[in-house]
Amino acid sequence: QITVGVLALQGGVIEHISLLQKAAAQLSSQSSTPTPQFSFIQVRTAAQLSQCDALIIPGGESTTMAIVARRLGLLDPLREFVKVQHKPTWGTCAGLVMLASAASATKQGGQELIGGLDVKVLRNRYGTQLQSFVGDLRLPFLEEGEPFRGVFIRAPVVEEIITTTAGDDEVTKLKGNLVEVMGTYPKPQGTGEGDDIVAVRQGNVFGTSFHPELTDDVRIHTWWLKQVVEGLKSGGRDVQAQS
Ligand code: GLN
Numbered sequence: 001q002i003t004v005g006v007l008a009l010q011g012g013v014i015e016h017i018s019l020l021q022k023a024a025a026q027l028s029s030q031s032s033t034p035t036p037q038f039s040f041i042q043v044r045t046a047a048q049l050s051q052c053d054a055l056i057i058p059g060g061e062s063t064t065m066a067i068v069a070r071r072l073g074l075l076d077p078l079r080e081f082v083k084v085q086h087k088p089t090w091g092t093c094a095g096l097v098m099l100a101s102a103a104s105a106t107k108q109g110g111q112e113l114i115g116g117l118d119v120k121v122l123r124n125r126y127g128t129q130l131q132s133f134v135g136d137l138r139l140p141f142l143e144e145g146e147p148f149r150g151v152f153i154r155a156p157v158v159e160e161i162i163t164t165t166a167g168d169d170e171v172t173k174l175k176g177n178l179v180e181v182m183g184t185y186p187k188p189q190g191t192g193e194g195d196d197i198v199a200v201r202q203g204n205v206f207g208t209s210f211h212p213e214l215t216d217d218v219r220i221h222t223w224w225l226k227q228v229v230e231g232l233k234s235g236g237r238d239v240q241a242q243s
Contacts (some may be wrong), residue, residue, distance in 0.1 A: 005052035008042035011060020015213035023221035046077040054088040057095030066112040082116040096207035116205040120160040150210035158197035177203035
């Protein structure tokens with residue numbers, strides 16, 4: 001039995017759980033060998049977090065999420081979960097912000113983050129709520145098929161992959177994993193050349209700028225659950241080394 005938690009302080013919790021359930025069903029129908037049983041739980045306490053083998057941090061509002069997590073005494077257990085235990089964690093939108101080691105366009109004094117991804121994110125890259133959009137994404141880690149409909153709502157992007165000084169950084173030292181770009185999207189007109197980074201992975205930590213849980217496309221959830229299962233089979237440490 002594999003327990004996957006969704007951090008339930010604020011934001012799109014139910015949507016993730018519902019797609020995870022569909023993804024688990026799809027995984028078992030695709031596989032010729034028996035797949036593990038999953039249980040999906042909402043996480044609001046350190047005790048609930050400690051039951052989890054993997055975690056999703058949903059979209060919402062990252063400053064609020066950090067303040068609530070701090071009040072509930074969850075911030076340090078979350079850091080431990082991601083950066084010491086190296087359990088598979090996926091952040092969507094505000095969740096990606098929480099998993100970054102630095103964020104710009106934050107209020108003065110900054111905001112508390114969990115970290116785990118050695119990147120700097122730019123919050124609200126596309127502007128306000130009114131500038132929300134749906135964009136077609138080609139995500140190389142998904143098998144060929146229709147483009148993925150990326151829902152971007154006050155979305156962050158990864159503006160910098162922080163290069164680590166030789167072996168000094170906690171994550172690099174422990175895991176030897178570098179940040180991998182998993183998805184890009186063309187920069188909006190007038191904001192520079194080339195593409196923005198909208199999906200990254202570093203070891204067991206995965207982040208997307210957009211909200212797959214707000215579509216009925218189950219492909220990323222299925223892919224991620226598969227990574228979780230493979231990672232646990234190999235001793236639960238490093239998803240990246242498996243693929
Ligand atoms: N703009 C929000 C933040 O910075 C994220 C928005 C979202 O999760 N849809 O936390």
